[in-house]
Amino acid sequence: MAKIIVAGAGHGGLVCAIKLARLGYSVTVFEKSQKSDMGLPQQDVFDKDTFTYIDLPAPKNITICKNQLTLVPSENAIAPLTLPQPEDEAIVMERKTLINHLLTLAEKSGVQIHYNCPVVEPVILGSRVAGVKTFEGDFYGDIIIDACGIDSPLRNNLPKFMNINREIKDFDVIYTYRAHFEKAPDVPDPDTYYDILAKEDGTVGFSWVVTEEDFVDILICRFSPPSQEEVLTELRKISEEYPHISKSFIRGGQYDKIPVCQPLGVLVADGYAAVGDSAFMTYPVKGSGISYAMKAGAMLADTIIKDSDHLFNAEALWDYQRRFFKEIGFTAGRLALLKNLLTYFTAQEINDILKSGIFTTEDLSQIMTNKLDTFFGAAGRALIRDKIRQMRENVILKEKFSDFAVWMGRLAVTETYLPNKYDRKDVQKWVERYNEFFNSIRKTV
Numbered sequence: 001m002a003k004i005i006v007a008g009a010g011h012g013g014l015v016c017a018i019k020l021a022r023l024g025y026s027v028t029v030f031e032k033s034q035k036s037d038m039g040l041p042q043q044d045v046f047d048k049d050t051f052t053y054i055d056l057p058a059p060k061n062i063t064i065c066k067n068q069l070t071l072v073p074s075e076n077a078i079a080p081l082t083l084p085q086p087e088d089e090a091i092v093m094e095r096k097t098l099i100n101h102l103l104t105l106a107e108k109s110g111v112q113i114h115y116n117c118p119v120v121e122p123v124i125l126g127s128r129v130a131g132v133k134t135f136e137g138d139f140y141g142d143i144i145i146d147a148c149g150i151d152s153p154l155r156n157n158l159p160k161f162m163n164i165n166r167e168i169k170d171f172d173v174i175y176t177y178r179a180h181f182e183k184a185p186d187v188p189d190p191d192t193y194y195d196i197l198a199k200e201d202g203t204v205g206f207s208w209v210v211t212e213e214d215f216v217d218i219l220i221c222r223f224s225p226p227s228q229e230e231v232l233t234e235l236r237k238i239s240e241e242y243p244h245i246s247k248s249f250i251r252g253g254q255y256d257k258i259p260v261c262q263p264l265g266v267l268v269a270d271g272y273a274a275v276g277d278s279a280f281m282t283y284p285v286k287g288s289g290i291s292y293a294m295k296a297g298a299m300l301a302d303t304i305i306k307d308s309d310h311l312f313n314a315e316a317l318w319d320y321q322r323r324f325f326k327e328i329g330f331t332a333g334r335l336a337l338l339k340n341l342l343t344y345f346t347a348q349e350i351n352d353i354l355k356s357g358i359f360t361t362e363d364l365s366q367i368m369t370n371k372l373d374t375f376f377g378a379a380g381r382a383l384i385r386d387k388i389r390q391m392r393e394n395v396i397l398k399e400k401f402s403d404f405a406v407w408m409g410r411l412a413v414t415e416t417y418l419p420n421k422y423d424r425k426d427v428q429k430w431v432e433r434y435n436e437f438f439n440s441i442r443k444t445v
């Protein structure tokens, strides 16, 4: 049976590892952390259909939620906007519970896991990724699955001709601070449960305050790494506005980052496939990187199983690339486009949009959920044209939304260049167009 190496025990890599090990493949995972440190100390929300999709057992006692979001504008004079209750339910789960569940399934399926063993770089032989360099030595496999997350040293050190390596630029990543606080005694909860504080203009970031039964969850997101002072200032501001938050810290307090850019244009090379955050598989604006990493892990396992001669060349792995883009990647790219638009607005313009009523709470809800694709169909384009007409009094807003409409058309054309089959020249053409498009709409600081 083929020898599979998974670099990083990320969600996507583990799902792929479990599915392959269950069929008798020899699977080894190299993970930089020790087992007890795995998983962030927080609760996450991700798509409800994830375990059905990957066809693996879910942890027991899964909690389902419907998060109704409230947008809180930076100008106090503008009333917060509570979006309609979303149609889709989601799973809410402790990160450590999820990762330990996947690790247990992996161990039971026969996956060998080396903890405390960081991967340093790929081993390249000719045109092929043949193995990984680790502090325990070099290890060779028939395919190397890159599940090392956003800063993957594999992706970052691939030769240029593979077209995979991509420099992370401004606005590709959101830097986070997250902590849970106790509630203040005898202070009632606010009327809204999940508040997104659109406090700053698009180039800065946002925060959230989620009021749970036993604690309050605060997330601060910025487009550049926030200093400790900046975090403290924001925490102070939040606690003034939300008196039900006490100063007693429960857990968290970690700084991290989330990709909020389009997925990698090419996910595979001879002997290599990227999955999860290492390939930027989140939905910018919405998140849900856990679900997309796990689903992509299952897609990759399907492609690997189909390659019966075990060569795992880019040609054979291209099925995975196409399926990922059709099911997830194109939508992720469209959301990246929208996120880019946000970075062009000033705080005042964001307030003007919220105040104007041009975008209804239903429109905003579609943007924040999986329904965004409706904006990219013919009906969506007509809707945007109608919104632009309504902006006639605000020339700057009108111009920015007109740019958005043009970008939507250009992206739709770019998507058609994704080749059906792997051909080096066609793939090169696709990735150049794809990267060029996203570079052309990038706001520079």
Ligand SMILES: Cc1cc2nc3c(=O)[nH]c(=O)nc-3n(C[C@H](O)[C@H](O)[C@H](O)COP(=O)(O)OP(=O)(O)OC[C@H]3O[C@@H](n4cnc5c(N)ncnc54)[C@H](O)[C@@H]3O)c2cc1C
Residues within 6 Å of the ligand: 007, 008, 009, 010, 011, 012, 013, 030, 031, 032, 033, 038, 043, 044, 045, 046, 117, 118, 119, 120, 147, 148, 149, 150, 152, 153, 176, 177, 178, 256, 257, 258, 275, 276, 277, 278, 282, 287, 288, 289, 290, 291, 293, 294
């Ligand atoms: C504050 C915060 C909140 C979030 N909330 C949500 C949410 O509610 N819902 C959601 O769906 N997503 C959420 N995300 C995003 C989510 O965490 C990621 O999209 C998801 O974890 C990606 O999974 P992955 O499979 O790529 O692996 P990752 O979770 O990125 O894991 C990568 C693994 O590789 C290991 N590793 C890294 N480098 C090396 C190396 N050199 N050698 C060996 N191992 C290595 C790491 O230790 C880790 O175990 C959040 C992220 C943050 C930071």
